[in-house]
Amino acid sequence: MTYCVGMMLDRGLVLMSDTRTNSGVDNISTFRKMHHWSVPGERLITLMTAGNLATTQAVISQLEERNKAPSERHNSLLEAPSMFQVASLVGKLLRDTIAASDASNGEVAGTGTFTASIIVAGQIAGMQPRMFLIYPEGNFIEASFDTPFFQIGETKYGRPILLRGYSRDMSFEDAVKLLMVSFDSTIKANLSVGMPLDLLVAERDTFEPVHARRIGPDNPYFHAISVGWSEALKLAFESLPDYSFYLPKDS
Incomplete structure (x- = not known):
């Protein structure tokens, strides 16, 4: 299992x-x-993957054409005219890869054995930043004001944190803090999600990461977030009104 969030x-x-x-x-x-x-001054494209590892690695390898000599490789993501076309390209690759894996292993298409999903996010010069959630069938939806973040993988434990804490005008620093809490909650609830974590922050119209870091289990900030969130939850719980067995029936 995995957990990925794009915001x-x-x-x-x-x-x-x-x-x-x-x-x-x-x-x-x-x-x-x-x-x-990334192409400096022109585009930045990021993919996050969840699902069958062989499937997702095959998609990434095809995008980078890793089976060819370095001088012959051609990453089509760097020439797509729009983020919509990027999402369409990745969706087709994902669908075809899953279908080929099913066929070569004697599986019925769509049974889920080799399934995967992908978040595609980025910006191309002259256009707005965009983000898409690509399903195993190759179709996709786009993030909007109504749906400003996407999750893939083990989503349920970290989602309530995002729903309560997200604001579109929040700072990058607060967004990272919110994601840290969401991931900490997920890691504590599900052993199939674990450290280290990869973080990328992309500012509008910069076309390269303004912050990219791998966060290990000994990271002092993540540790402080984890401990602080646990203590804050306990304090919040203790501050709630006590339940009484002797309340009136209409209370």
Whole structure:
């Protein structure tokens, strides 16, 4: 399992992903799930992946054409005329990769064995930052004012944090803090999500990350967030009115 979040703000984009993959409790590995490409002054494109690792790695490899010599590689993401076309390209690759995996393994298409989903986010010069959630079938939806962030993977534990804390005009620093709390809550609730975390912050019209970092389990800021959030929850709980067995029936 995994957990990835892409968040749109007035200032730009904030994205975070974990790195844990597992095939059972005794086979846990670390793999990067966030990938980005940039052309200075022209575009920045980021992908975050969740689902079958072989499927997502195949999609990334096809985008980068890793089977070719370095001099012959051609990343089509860097020439797509719009973020919509980027999302269409990634969606088609994902759909075709899943279908090919199903066929080669004798699976019925759409059974979910090789399924995956992808968040695509970025900006191309002269256009607005955009973010898309791509489904295994290759179709996708776009983030909007009504749906300003996307999650993939193990979403349920961290979602309430985002719903309560998100504001489109919040600062990058507050957005990172909010994501830290969301990921801490998810990690504590589900062993299939784990450190380290990858973080990328992209400011509008800069076309390169203004902040990119891998956050390990010994990161002092993440530790402070984790401890502080736990203590704040306990204080909030203790401040709530006490329940009484002797309340009137209409209370």
